[in-house]
Amino acid sequence: MTKFLSGLAKGMATTARTMTTHAHTQQYPHVKPELPSRSRGVIALLEENCTSCMLCARECPDWCIYIDSHKETTPPATEGGRARQHNVLDRFAIDFSLCMYCGICIEVCPFDALFWSPEFEYSTTDIRDLLQEKDTLGQWMPTVPPPEPLVPELPETELQQLVVEVEPEDDPAAGRTTERGTGEVPPPGAGEQP
């Protein structure tokens, strides 16, 4: 019985505490969400990089990439030269009603023509309008964030420490230089002094 009553009291206390603390709801249309730079919102196409190699279309698990292209021949620039052939992209479309945002197309593209963009506000009232053509895919290019640094940024002094500690071990040539005492390379631990 006491357990029952204390349970009831605990329920009241918990709800009261939650009520008086701040709710973390973001009111989306009024407040834009802060998305991480690697969010999978939409796929952007950098048309200039695309060689119409079709790798992405073939690797896509649900075949939602459409590519049409044709070959053009450039005449030789100099006398007696060889004529060159290259692909011209006519159509590049991704059907976002089928896409499952697996990212395989982006991984597989050898020419860095596809990118993740955090942009997500492209819903439509008709499912057929989700088939986005290459000009729309290209318009999302400016929303692609620059890649994140591989090593998180460190304050200056710590970076110097890292460099100094690592150098003698990783690079035997550097170690030899210090042994010979040329004085050019600071001795280990020099970076620790401010």
Added chain:
Amino acid sequence: MAGDIVEIVLRAVCVLAAFLVLPLLVGQTEHKVMAHMQGRLGPMEAGGFHGWAQLVADGIKFTQKEDIVPLAADKRVFRIAPALGIVSYLFALAVIPLGPHTVGADVPGSLVWVLAVGGIGTVGTLMAGWGSGNKYSLLGGLRTAAQLVSYELPLILACASFAIAAGSLSLVGIAHAWTPWWLLWQLPGAIVFLVAATAELQRPPFDMPVADSELVMGPYTEYTGLRFALFLLAEYAGIVVMSLLLGVLYLGGWTGPFDHQIGWLWTLLKGAIFAVLIIWIRVAWPRLREDQLQRVAWLGLVPLALLQLAITAIGVVVTSR
């Protein structure tokens, strides 16, 4: 004579206005309080400032919905049921005093009147359950009836205790007789009243008749549009009536500082305390099973109410010496 009629009409309009506005206030409070207790914000858009017009918008939405009467339903009964549900609380609200003279109709036995008309609402729910031609509705309606039978008794016993303590059956009289030590003396009765009132309103944790995981929506399963909205309105009107009633019976209604000027405000404030409590209980506690629900009534509330009756009787005898 003409003046009398004008006064009657005016009082009726005021009661009706209160009947339409107060449940909306309670409903909005429930939206907001429940949301924040669950770490949400609740309605924020309708009407601009913190979604104050959410219930108005809901009402407009309900009026636009199709009014469907099932083929197998007992059509007349099905149509009348929501009206019955709501009328009972309107009748009850008419006699609840906000101040010594601020009352829709000052009748001598108003407490008896409130308890009597309170039962009509359950008849409405029973009619809805029976008339829908749906087994879930029927089960829900019968559970409602069972719940009414069990909880009406402790409710009436608790009210009897207040009446004996005051020596009056009129709500105005009871509020006049109130003294601060009722807070202790009548505490068990107030608890019994609060629990029984929540059960009468079929609100969680006593919402077995509409238990959505078992009975879809109980007696209201087949209802749509305005008729469904009327049932919802009846629920919130019920909270208003029960909270104000408890405020008048247990907290002395308009009694408070400056009660000559703002007595009605005190009554509303005291009612609001209980309304928030009823909402809070809903958020914090899990639903009772049907058998547990009956146990609470017969093994918990009825003995407690009888005990309260005895305490009240002793208190009255001792103090009247």
